[in-house]
Amino acid sequence: MSAPTRRIAAAVTLAALVAGCSSGGGSPTPSMVSAAFAGGTAEVSMTGGYTASYVAQLIVGAFVNDGAAMSAQYGDVQTGALTYQGPATPGTYTTVRTDTSVATLGLTVVVTSGDVPSYSFDSVNGECQITIVEMANHKGNATFTCSNLAAHEGSLTIDATGSFSVVF
Numbered sequence: 001m002s003a004p005t006r007r008i009a010a011a012v013t014l015a016a017l018v019a020g021c022s023s024g025g026g027s028p029t030p031s032m033v034s035a036a037f038a039g040g041t042a043e044v045s046m047t048g049g050y051t052a053s054y055v056a057q058l059i060v061g062a063f064v065n066d067g068a069a070m071s072a073q074y075g076d077v078q079t080g081a082l083t084y085q086g087p088a089t090p091g092t093y094t095t096v097r098t099d100t101s102v103a104t105l106g107l108t109v110v111v112t113s114g115d116v117p118s119y120s121f122d123s124v125n126g127e128c129q130i131t132i133v134e135m136a137n138h139k140g141n142a143t144f145t146c147s148n149l150a151a152h153e154g155s156l157t158i159d160a161t162g163s164f165s166v167v168f
Contacts, residue, residue, distance in 0.1 A: 037061040040140075040166035042074035042082040044107060049156040050119060052109045054079035061166055063088055067135075069102070072166060080118070081108040082164060084130065088140070092131045097124040105130060105144055107160060119151045121158065128160075141165040 040058035054076060061072030070088035075081040086103030087093050093103040105128045107121045128146035146160040 034063040034065070034067050035168055037063075037072065037166040037168050040072065040074070040164065042162065042164040044080060044082055044109075044160060044162040046107070046109060046158045046160045048158040049151075050109065050111075050158055052080070054109065056080060056082055058166065063168070070135075070140075070166075072164065074164060075108075078110060080110055082106065082162070084142070084164060086130060087132060088135050090132050090134060092129055094126050095123040095128040095130065096126065103130060105146070107146075107149070116153050119153055119156060121146075121149045121151050121160070123149055139165065139167050 037058060037060075040061065042056045042058075043053075044056070045053045056074035056076040056079065059073045059075050061070065063070050067088055069086060071085045073081070073083045083106040084104070086095075095103050095105055097104055105123045108118055110118045123146055127149045128144055130142055130144045132140070132142045134141055141163060142165075143163045144161065146158070148157050149160060150157050
């Protein structure tokens with residue numbers, strides 16, 4: 001396998017692992033899914049310990065719990081991924097994972113040089129604020145801002161901003 005192919009395979013694997021971490025280790029069961037999303041995009045910008053920007057397309061996503069929550073995974077094997085699991089109603093939410101509340105955001109960026117093929121970041125402890133702007137009329141969009149988000153790989157921290165959208 002060539003180095004670029006290995007790098008892409010590693011990015012896809014890491015994006016899947018980040019999605020698993022961000023969604024509690026699995027996908028919603030079919031009985032929980034209210035409506036699957038037909039499309040969408042995510043835009044991510046990172047600054048701080050690593051600077052990067054990318055756009056990723058919706059891979060899979062759906063409303064769960066009768067539309068009160070949503071789970072979405074975006075990705076591009078060349079650039080990075082974003083996962084979100086949490087409320088689907090308009091408002092601003094701080095990332096958290098407890099027994100009763102879930103609002104998580106996971107980011108992955110593919111590194112085009114160096115020893116580490118990608119970095120992954122998960123926010124479950126308040127590092128990110130997610131604002132669901134709209135979820136109506138067969139579309140939805142949200143923005144996010146993260147501060148001091150730590151990578152799984154070493155001591156790297158970033159700030160990140162961006163948005164994600166869905167069509168349903």
